[in-house]
Amino acid sequence: MSTGRWRTAGSALVRVIVVWAVSTLTMMVLAGILPDFRLKSAGGDSITRVALTAAWGAGAFGLLSALVWPLVVRAFLLVPALVLGLLVFFLNGSLLLIALSLIPSGRGAAQPETAVVVAAVMSAVASATSTALAVRDDNAYRRRLSRLADRRRRRRGDEDRGPETPGTVFLQLDGVGHDVLCHAVGAGLMPTVAGWLEHTHRLTPWRTDWSSQTGASQLGILHGCTFDVPAFRWYEKETGELMVSNRPASAVELQRRAVERTGDGGLLTVDGASRGNLFSGGADQLALVLSMAARRGRRNRSRAGYFAYFSDPANAVRTALSFVAEVGRELGQSTRARLRGDTPRVRRGGLYPFIRAFATVVERDVVVAAVIGDMLAGRTAVYADLVAYDEVAHHSGPRGRDAQKVLERLDRSIALLAKVAEHAPRAYRIVLLSDHGQSPGQTFLGAYGLTLKDLVRAGCGLPVPRSAGRTKSGAEARDAVRVALHRPVPGNGEPGPASDPIVLASGNLGLVSFPDTVGRLSREEIDRRHPALLRTLAGHPGIGFLLVRSEEHGALVVGGAGTDRIHEVPLAELEDGKGPLTGFAPGAADAVRRTDTFPHTADIMVNSMYDPVTGEVHAFEEQIGSHGGLGGEQAHPFLLSPRELSAPVAGDGELVGAEQVHHVLRRWLRECLGPQVPVSPATQIPRSESEADGPFPVEGAALRDKSA
Known part of the structure; x- marks a missing residue:
């Protein structure tokens, strides 16, 4: 054996001995603190005998954790994800009880509930010690990553693949707008991103469609089709179904429609991995993918990332402790905001602290761990979504201090992935992007004392409740928790009596549908049924404009911006920054025109007011940072790409x-991998006559039928 191998083996042996010694000491301390945990016989033992007993127990526990734990977790893989996270502690405690039973002469014993505590503490201490030793020895860390990558490649039979073709990691920072990213970089909140911008990457803003939300944007990014996704949630009259982008059943259907329309599996069909997304992108490797969440049985890989993460009990302990800390952080931050009298402000009680902790800790940790595994396995393309910022910004504001702290932690996750890329078996190009931004502002209910549903019912002459009911936040993380627990996802605005309008909210975009009619109800028919409705909506100061369909004039955009004068402009004559679109950014007219072509556009599409000076909108949900419609930063996400890739436009x-x-x-995938990546399918509806050529050539481009 060479000197280097002896040195490596010796270094590994030293680390094992140190971790064993620290675990032994931890066990002795716990035995002295906890009355129901002992390491000596009934008659008492010397300190030396207690130390030997603790060493025996710590060694047995360590071996059981290393050998038995992965098998136990795999056996429980089909258990709901969050239940598995809690079950981890009981399984860990069981392993400790087994380890104690192996100590000679019965000197080790603990009550079951005490065993859970002891096992959790020992796992956390052992993990921290091992990590500290690895950090101090960078060469050891590098060798460990390289060996892990080699083993994974051998298992996959990919030894013949060399590093000559780089892989690509697409990391989506959900809800982080272009301007928010620039501010965070300038304020020193994201030093890793700042370094990339200075040396290796370029920043490109892009503009969403009218529906500025994850369902539409991610479906378009991964599957090349946003057609007929008018909002985050909408009602389909022909089936009576309520489509909600983050419902598993709806996600499956949206992905099916996109694949059928494009004739292409998606962005990730060539050795791809999809992590934490609403849709699969055609990837073979899936973890925490909503459209796959309904799968069951041995072929269910939608939560494979949980197995990879919880295979190490220290991961479970570390994430659980961070989860508890995040719950405490949210309780402290919301209390301080209430005491300061911050405005605008929404309720942050109930289950929200736990939902926030799930998004900012559990999902982040599992997704990042899955991406690390993909990189060490040498996969060609990975797309992952981190929802932490989006969830916090909905309730604390997109530029609030709480959201800024989340950006700091996201930057650390990005830095970790960049470090792992240095040890991966192939070169990786990391692309950061977002699916939308967020616009601040007081809720519609907070500003005017009634919900959009109340206003619609008043305009229809229907009874309105004396006290305004709140429209719950439709943030993605809330229903992600329900999916992880295998709980049904409730609707928001489920159909009531057939004659009543269905009013749905997607941020500051509202949809009004009349379920007892076929197809889009015309403006003339709406006036015959409810003569005051359109004027009530268009003249309200919290509403910017409406989109309706007229029998005589075709589609109309109607708005009054809170004045006595109602503007009615045929859609064909609509211009940016004029009439009902006064104050809205360029591109708004084309976005509205495109949505009008969708078969499931609502009878009345409602966009809230937008103040171009403050950038504020009024969400029709309980969100002080919102997205889903037009107005402000919500429609301006970003794309941060390595400069060695071709310019986006x-x-x-x-x-x-x-x-x-x-x-x-x-x-970009074709630039990295060559012709094995198929050309882009012909899926895009041009937004104007001049856009058929596009800002860049679309491979195999052909126009879709606008009369869909």
Whole structure:
């Protein structure tokens, strides 16, 4: 054996001995503190005998954790994800009880509940000690990652693949707008991203469609199609179904429609991995993918990331402790905000602290661990979504101190992935992007004392409750928790009596549908049924504009901006920054025109007011940071890409819509991997006559039928 191998083996042996010694000491301390945990015989033992007993127990527990734990976790893989996270502690405690039973002469014993505590503490201490030793020895860390990567490649039979073709990691920072990212970089909150911008990456803003939310944007990015996704949730009259983007059944259907329309499996069909997303992107490796969440049985890989993460009991302990700390952090931050009298403000009690902790700790840890595994396995393309910022910004504001702290922690996760890339078996290009931004503002209910549903019912002459009911937040993380627990996802605005309008909210975008009619109800028919409705909505100061369909004039955009004068503009004549779109950014008219072509556009599409000076909108949900419609930063996400990749757009061109982002990402994959990545499918509906050529050529481009 060479000197280097002896040194490596010796270093590994030293680390094992140190971790064993620390675990032994920890066990002795716990035995002295906890009355129901002992390491000596009934008649008492010397300190030396107690130390030997603790060493025996710590060694047995360590071996059982290393050998038995992965098998136990795999056996429980089909248990709901969060239940598995709690079950970890009981399984860990069981292993400790077994380890204590192996100590000679019966000198080790503990009550079951005490064993859970002892096992958790020992796992955390052993993990911290091992990590500290690895950090101090960078060469050892590098060798460990390399060996792990080699083993994974051998298991997958990929030894013949060399590092000559780089892989690509697409990391989505959910809800982080272009301007928020720039502010965070300038304020020193994200030093890793700042370093990339200075040396290796370029930053490109892009513009969403009218529906500025994850369902539409991620479907477009991963599957190249945003057609007929008018909002986060909408009602389909022909089936009577309520489609909600973050419901598993709806996600499955949306992905099926996109694949059928494009004739293509998605962005990740070539050795791809999809982590923490709503849709699979055609990937073979899946973890925490909502459209796969309904799968059961041995072929269910939607939660495989939980197995990979919880295979190490120290991970479970570390994440659980961070979870508890995050719950405490949210309780402290919300209390301080209430005492300071911060405005705007929404309720942050109930289950929200736990939902926030799930999004900012559990999902982040599992997704990052899954991406690390993908990189060490040498996969060609990985797309992962981190929802932490989006969840916190909904309740604390997109530029609040709480959200800024989340950006700091996200930057540390990005730095970790960059470090892992240095040890991966192939070169990796890391692309950061977002699916939308968020716009601040007081809720519609907070500003005017009634919900959009109340206003619609008043305009229809229907009874309105004396006290306004709250429209719950539709943030993605809330229903992700329900999916993880295998609990049904309730609707928001489920149909009531057939004659009553269905009013749905997607951020500051509202949808009004009349379920007792076929197809889109015309403006003339709405006036015959409810003569005051459109004027009530268009003239309200909290509403910017409406989209309706007229029998005489075709589609109309109607708005009054809180004045006595109601503007009615045929959609074909609609111009940016004029009439009902006064104050809205360029591109708003094309976005509205495109949505009008969707078969499931609501009878009345309602966009809230937008103040171009403050950037504020009024969400129709309980969110002080919202997205889903037009107005402000919500429609302006970002794309941060390595400079060795081609420019996203040519010259001064603008990147518009998630479908175009899909074409850019696919082009980059072809640049990295060659012709094994298929060309972009012909999926995009041009937003104007001049856009058929696009800001860059779309491979195999052909126009879709606008009369869909």
